Amino acid sequence: MQRRRVDVVVIGAGPAGSMAAAELAKRGLKVLLVDKRSQVGVPVRCAEGVGKVGLMRYFAIRPQWISAETDTVRLYAPNGDYLQLNQGMQGLILNRRVFDADLAKWAAEAGAQLCLQTYACGLLMDRGWVRGAQLQGPKGRLSVRAKLIIAADGVESRVARWAGVDTTLALKDVESCAQYLMGGLELDPPRCEFYFGRQVAPGGYAWIFPKGLSRANVGVGISGNYAGRRTAKEYLDDFVARVVPGGEKMGFVTGGVPVSRVLKKVYGPGLLIVGDAARQSNPLSGGGIIPALEAGRLAARVAVQALAEDDLSERSLCRYQKAWNQSLGQSYARHYRLKEAVTRLPDKTLNATARTLRATEPHRLTLFQIFMTALRNRPSLILDIRHLFRSREPD
Ligand SMILES: Cc1cc2nc3c(=O)[nH]c(=O)nc-3n(C[C@H](O)[C@H](O)[C@H](O)COP(=O)(O)OP(=O)(O)OC[C@H]3O[C@@H](n4cnc5c(N)ncnc54)[C@H](O)[C@@H]3O)c2cc1C
Known part of the structure; x- marks a missing residue:
């Protein structure tokens, strides 16, 4: 040796x-x-999404790192309604x-x-x-x-x-993910899309992150706590068949993400x-x-x-x-507590939140506003959050 x-x-x-x-x-x-x-x-x-401002804190960004750039995010409620955020916050899809x-x-x-x-x-x-x-x-x-x-x-x-x-990670604190790299899609203009709901991705979300005008990372992350016996790949295949049925599957990966x-x-x-x-x-x-x-x-x-x-x-x-x-x-300690509350939201609250904010202009809509609307649509969430914040020692 x-x-x-x-x-x-x-x-x-x-x-x-x-x-x-x-x-x-x-x-x-x-x-x-x-x-x-x-x-x-x-x-x-990896779905390869990252905030441009965040990355610039570490490096002068090199063009060859970037597959796509977008400042538009769409959040889909379980019933298909969506909220669009467009706040000039550039998101990058890297070539990792x-x-x-x-x-x-x-x-x-x-x-x-x-x-x-x-x-x-x-x-x-x-x-x-x-x-x-x-x-x-x-x-x-x-x-x-x-x-x-x-x-x-x-x-x-x-x-x-x-x-x-x-x-050790608790089952609820790890997202089980499956992702296809897909081609043959129409992604003009490119935007990052997130899909929520118990049928789509219980305890997590599905995503479409563009890697150009025709290719994207299409994935699903689910929490073992909510998903029952179905695997992330099964949820992903359902999602692909429903949302991007014409796309060509060019690669497949699975992986875990700690959300703990x-x-x-x-x-x-x-x-x-x-x-x-x-x-x-x-x-x-x-x-x-x-x-x-x-x-x-x-x-x-x-x-x-x-x-x-x-x-x-x-x-x-x-x-x-x-x-x-x-x-x-x-x-991130606060984000963890929010995650604990948000993953428990039933589909009807997500639908109601999207309905309430649908008319808000994309450049005025913020994640905070969405969260506050969800609170109003489900007042018991306030109690959940108070409980979560109280049940832990201060940061
Ligand atoms: C499906 C999926 C989608 C994701 N999407 C995003 C996203 O869009 N945006 C985002 O910010 N994050 C995303 N993530 C998370 C992101 O990929 C990770 O958080 C990030 O890569 C963590 O970096 P790291 O350096 O800690 O670990 P890693 O990037 O995992 O690197 C660990 C390295 O250690 C090596 N290694 C492991 N064991 C050994 C060993 N015993 N000996 C030698 N080498 C070893 C591995 O080969 C690997 O290269 C995603 C994750 C998954 C699974």
Whole structure:
């Protein structure tokens, strides 16, 4: 078995891992970025939607990252009525194959060593401390000692669990998703469409995100709590047959999206957990690209300081959890509570909300207004929300 020593091993070259690796390598640290895949970002398990303003906080956006751009969103009620929002808030549909590859390349150019086809199969532990990782690469087994491990291994994360962190997700806190890449569609003008209702996507929603004027990601995310025995693919096939029957199916993926609270602890001695692995996606929308970038950046900042102080203890690394809470964590805690209330709304409330707001001009309509109208249509929701807000400790 080969042996090596580095400052940091980052496990997973998704947005969270590549961001962390790039930021660390830029500071001159010796970083190993490993991913089990042979090509970064492939297969793409994502609808690829992201806010332009959010992304611009991290990068100058490159044209080759973008499949489509739109400022129009349609929300469909179960009865087919829809609300259109058009507030000049640009949404991008990325080409994640290119985007993820560029991020990993950026990390490599900053000095991180990128190892593909390299599977993390265990941790080197010493009296509760994470001291390194065991890797299985194309040339065999590798044992790497590191001062810090960053677990960026996505929703199915095992790394944090190996370190003793409880990463269990409740059934209601994970969306089971299925998605086709479809062609032969008419999407002029392109817009992002969301479809709600117990028949369409119980506990979640269906989406059509354009990837040009004729191609789109068409998917469904459902909550196991509400869906009974039917799978996400069965819901998706029904949806496709009803809404885009003429489209050509060009690809199919499934995947899970955490819509939970963030892990109670996103650090341990010698360990930081980032992105989907830490359950840091937005629990209301399921969007995880921006929070993964944010988590990767925050983790790297804390790691740089901790490594400079030569203190990788929990007392030192807990600064990452605080930084996360101050950044997106507190608002995502509120989003989680809203999600809990919103997923319980019956179809008739959604229909009534769409009916009430139908006449509002798209550029005046806001998500807040929609939510307040839903409250008026279902006053008991106020009690639900009060209960949810009261039953938890303050943020
Ligand atoms: C169907 C679907 C649609 C989605 N749509 C959107 C959307 O429109 N917008 C949005 O913002 N988010 C969306 N998401 C969520 C988004 O894809 C994730 O939140 C985001 O990719 C999280 O980034 P990450 O870096 O944490 O993890 P990932 O991108 O999952 O990266 C984790 C990496 O770790 C690697 N890995 C895992 N285990 C190991 C191991 N043991 N050893 C080595 N490597 C390992 C994997 O190969 C992978 O490359 C969607 C998710 C799904 C499933």
